[in-house]
Amino acid sequence: MLDRAQVEAICHLVLEEATTDQVEVLVNAGESALTRYADNRIHQNVAETGSAISIRAVQGQRLGVCSTNDPRPEALRAALAKATELAAIAPENPEFPGLPSAPRPQPGPDPVAATINSTPEERGKAVREVLEVAAGDSLTASGALETTYTHLAVANSEGAFAYGEFTRSSMSAVMETEDSAGRAEAHAADVSAIDARALATIAAGKALASRDPRSLEPGRYTVVLEPLAVADMIFWLGLYGCNALAYQDKRSFLCEKLGQKIASEKISLGDDGLDPRGLPMTFDFEGVPKQPVELISKGVAMGMVHDSRTAAHADPPVTSTGHALPAPNPWGPVPTNMFLRPGEATVADMLRSVDRGLLVTRFHYTNIIHPINTVFTGMTRDGTFLIEEGEIVAGVHNLRFTQSILEALGNVKMVGSEGVQCEYAWCPPLLVEGFSFTGVSGE
Amino acid sequence: MEELIARAVAAALEAGASYADARFTSHEDEEVRVKNGAVESLRSSSAQGVGVRVLAEGAWGFAATSTLTLAAVEEAAGLAVRIARASASTQKTPVALTPVEPASGRFPAVFTENPFDVPLAERVELLLDCDKLMAEAANVALREGFLEVTHEKKYFESSEGAQIYQEGVETGAGIECTAVAPDGSETQTRSYPSSHGGQTAQRGWELVRELDMPSHAEQIACEAEALLTAPACPATVTDVILESSQLALQLHESCGHPIELDRVLGTEASFAGTSFLTPDKLGSFRYGSEQVNINADATLPGGLGSFAYDDEGVPGQRTQIVREGMFTGYLSSRETAPAIGQTSSSGAMRADGYNRIPLIRMTNINLEPSDWTLDELISETKRGMYLCTNTSWSIDDKRLNFQFGTEVAYRIEDGDLGEMLRNATYTGNTPDFWGSCDAVCSADEWQLWGVPNCGKGEPMQTARVGHGVPPARFRDVRVGVTQEEEDGE
Known part of the structure; x- marks a missing residue:
């Protein structure tokens, strides 16, 4: 995946080569993985790496936006050219006040290593903990465990520049009987803070208590x-x-x-x-x-x-x-x-x-x-x-x-x-x- | 590209996969959005990448990359196999796929006028013309117009020998306006040709010409304004006639989703839910009245759910879902088909882009026409309501209890269409509702609608599906659902 230097290089290329009055570039690059289980087994298990770059070109109050998921310089230049072309076509939008000039935001919390480095095997282990709870009470378990690591950057020609790295993780656990169900879920930056067995226990308790x-x-x-x-x-x-x-x-x-x-x-x-x-x-x-x-x-x-x-x-x-x-x-x-x-x-x-x-x-x-x-x-x-x-x-x-x-x-x-x-x-x-x-x- | 995809499949097999497929997808779209006389969006976007799906140790793994190099797809293939092995730790029985004849071929997009060739300035002008007409017609606070064209290219290759290249072009357009009461207590929206983005089809610019949006701009503006002072839909039980775009969404939620066999077998249980149409009901359950005939047809020209081959390489096909009211078929995949005793998939696996696995998705789910005209239907209805154009939708996790809202309703008294009613809602239970269907309009009234925003799965996928639907009548439906006035405690 792209690192901070590569993300910043994308921003600099767009800002330096833009020919319109104003320009903004938004880069969202990252990795994500999701392990999904149902009927007491993992049935979907996916991972992806990618990036999305969006360029907003402004000529007066004319705006054009072009986005691409190709971070190579030639692709960025083509996207910038397209955004510029669209801005030339667009009628003036009197509602548009111009791009904001904003102070640098304060740094956010550091991304969490446990989430960044989460492996398929670790996600499988968490799911097995849920399945063990389900097996103990003869329940049917389903849910998902997702981790994401994102580099987000926004820069514009008015001096705004913001960069952050974020980790997110979430897990859901649903337990079902023939005629009832229970659910618990958790959301955290740190995947290691999510207690799969605890979620499963809460969900199982609800399912069992709502039978008949x-x-x-x-x-x-x-x-x-x-x-x-x-x-x-x-x-x-x-x-x-x-x-x-x-x-x-x-x-x-x-x-x-x-x-x-x-x-x-x-x-x-x-x-x-x-x-x-x-x-x-x-x-x-x-x-x-x-x-x-x-x-x-x-x-x-x-x-x-x-x-x-x-x-x-x-x-x-x-x-x-x-x-x-x-x-x-x-x-x-x-x-x-x-x-x-x-x-x-x-x-x-x-x-x-x-x-x-x-x-x-x-x-x-x-x-x-x-x-x-x-x-x-x-x-x-x-x-x-x-x-x-x-x-x-x-x-x-x-x-x-x-x-x-x-x-x-x-x-x-x-x-x-x-x-x-x-x-x-x-x-x-x-x-x-x-x-x-x-x-x-x-x- | 063929070399890259072939390498991805080979790399997966070398890493230990027993089956692998790889899919390159390139998606381009252009959007114009106008609001109150100003262009809010003039946007072009593109995305491409490769997704590799594998079976290893009897379990699934998938990995995707947007980097189109041999090294990147090899890495994705290796990761997919590693993920599959992690999945296998919970696998009870190995995944088995129904056989499919490995296909090869190239299937171009079908359209008359390439929408990408229509100058963007012309597209902008069309929406601004509509905006002006709406502004001149009535005092509405919000006027909006929308046009989107997309072009998707896909190349699929499997370790069984399939090599399929497909392209699709879609065009979508719509206008809407919202009137606001002077005291701010009410807003009312009317749209054309439908809500939630209008109409979308696998067609070219000819669709936009046929929609002739400027000719309808004045009418919807006037209707939105008139709705502000219209009486509210009363709370009662009455006969309803659903206009075809509203019935399309009814069909989508209460038939299209519950026949997805993966959902039936529980794989959506923690998210969107399961289905009341359990396998024991196949062939024996009365889903609706004898007037109700429903099919799933991936071969309909122009349908958003049409394709030559699905994302497992299975041919697009037609499946009878309901025949004279009896439940007869599911949407299935190569993995799920054996669960209902079938030896082949119904060809409904579709993925939302290169970075998503295919799931069972609706193709074009269609209510087959009968022989009524809409005029006959209204004139043969003593008391009832004609409900048009969706505003809200909700259905339970088994797809039984539903509630919909529509932009407008018209009272029917003694066979005549009467006063306009606002804030109309109706609610019911799926088999009871379809069981109350006593009249379906003819092929002349049948319209193929596109629903480009069908959500399912985790990570969320958005599918583009179709519904061919004529208006139809339903007896004794509860309308005007409001908050309970009586204290139930």
């Missing part, structure tokens, strides 16, 4: 939402709402709501690319350092994330918070390091407070129905339990919900004191009253 599920009628129930379910809700809030482009397009729930109470005062949500509890990333895809952003504070809508373009169009203009995605994209800036502030409750406290309700491990296949009202739908999955008189008494068949996310956050009665890093956000569990279930699983 009962059927429950749809309706409103008090729910204990575990972190994976909470993170699903938070993801949609970030994508559809706490995004300055959605706000400026008037399709965000934040429109007309900034400064107003939109959730329980127990809810505080922010984005912080530097927080070590998460998966730190110190700059965005325009090379702008990430700033911590307060999105919701004690239930009050506080703000949103920006890229350089939405920042320039804000009223009054602000500076980018460092949340750009690779250009061009239709999404705008997105918070990718969200943290839901923990409270003081334990899950045991939450359960004790519930007379009759549900514990939800995670949601499945969620989708937004109404962006302004933040109504989304989806199913529960991999461990849904009936709570009666403060105790889990049975598993239940999966349920479909149709629910406003903000209404749910308005009905939060307890926030967990401990959280976990999920795929898109760090979240504690929540106790939510009146969660709306609108259907049940067919089998």
Whole structure:
């Protein structure tokens, strides 16, 4: 794979040979490997090495973008020429404020050697630990273990230059019986911090405890939402709402709501690319350092994330918070390091407070129905339990919900004191009253 | 390139593989995206590389590289074998592949007008014209247009002797606009010819000409604006007629995915889920009413799911999935076909680029036409709704309980299409829903839709699949799903 010197050489070649008013180059090079298992065996096992180089040429307010996965100089020159040609064809875009000049971001955490050097044999060993747990309880196991090592660089003609090396690893473990399932997952920079056997044990416990599920009628129930379910809700809030482009397009729930109470005062949500509890990333895809952003504070809508373009169009203009995605994209800036502030409750406290309700491990296949009202739908999955008189008494068949996310956050009665890093956000569990279930699983 | 691929296969065998295939893929695309009169994206991209898939010690391994040198593909081949050996440590029985006659040949892309030959300035102008027409027609806050053309070249070689070169050209286009209520409480979107990127096919620029987007720009802008003040879809149970692009997504989620045999056998269990269509149901399960006939056809001209050979070198073919309502077939692979007692793959293994392994993916999953016209269907419906153009989708991990939202619904009263309704949703259970289908429109109303964003697998792969669908009617469907008002506690 490309090393730092090679990545920097790509940036220098593009910056030095560009002929347009401005130019930006984004290099994403790396290695990844994924071991996937199901039916108690590894059935897919893959690895790849590659790079992606994207060049944005700017002539006045005309933009052209060309990307290639070939890092050789002749290929880079061809891509630069194509981006330049496209910029010459493009009409002026009056919305484009120019490429950002940004200070150098502070260095992020070092990449982790255990992840960089992860081998197929080590991934196989981790999977075997899961399979041993499954065999002990006659369960069917499935899941995946992934490691990635990425070199990311962004440079532009206005002086921005950002470089980082990141390691990421994630593992999921699902255990199934004939009529139930359980899941646990972990995400970390350091693959050696992931305890496969512990994940398997949690998943197995859920699967075994939810056997012989009962059927429950749809309706409103008090729910204990575990972190994976909470993170699903938070993801949609970030994508559809706490995004300055959605706000400026008037399709965000934040429109007309900034400064107003939109959730329980127990809810505080922010984005912080530097927080070590998460998966730190110190700059965005325009090379702008990430700033911590307060999105919701004690239930009050506080703000949103920006890229350089939405920042320039804000009223009054602000500076980018460092949340750009690779250009061009239709999404705008997105918070990718969200943290839901923990409270003081334990899950045991939450359960004790519930007379009759549900514990939800995670949601499945969620989708937004109404962006302004933040109504989304989806199913529960991999461990849904009936709570009666403060105790889990049975598993239940999966349920479909149709629910406003903000209404749910308005009905939060307890926030967990401990959280976990999920795929898109760090979240504690929540106790939510009146969660709306609108259907049940067919089998 | 042939030399590189042959070397990759040979290197894998030398490293100990009992079977190997290698696939070179080159992908180029150009995208134009316009928003509110400005060009948001004028982008060209290319990617190429080699993926090597092997069986060693009875288990799978795969490695990919974007470096096109003999040394790099040899290294990838060696890594694939090492990975396979690591996989073998958990293998219960060795993977066995159904036989396939090693094929060779060259299969060019099929189109009338090469979309890459259409000047980019002309493509930009077309979208800007549509934008202007939408702006003139109604007071909508967001106007968007999209055009994408792609060209893929693939060369596949296997240790069994297959040598297959294929090319494909795709063209996609669409427009949409979103109206926002003055108080910000509501947004409504209408799109043409469909949502989520419009229409995409393995065709050339002739597709864009046929779509004639400027002629529809005014209508969708007016409809988006009108939807802001339309009544909300009521919560009720009624008959529904699904417009063909919405029915295409219904077919995709509730038939296309559950017939993927790898999913049925559990290999997607931890991610997208499994399937209610378990092997014991094959040939004996009533999937839908007698009106329902569904096939999987990789040979349809222009379909996004069409090809000469899949990524295992198996010929593209047609498989009957549902005949007069009875479940009759799966999408399968060389590894999975024996699990349902078959001696050959149905040819559905496809990979999203050089750096992904092939998975069982939909080809073109089609609802076969019957003999109704849409006008007859509406006029023969006493009370119901006509639901058009998808906005949201969700289905459970067995592909049973689903819920969809559409951009617009029209009330049907005594056989007449009536008022427009906003925020329409409907929900149901897959076999009950298809069992309630009592009328399917004719070939005149049948349309082959492209779905270019079908997600599956880890690492995530995006497949481009097709659905040929006419409108159809379903009885007693629950519509207008909103939050539960009653306290269920």
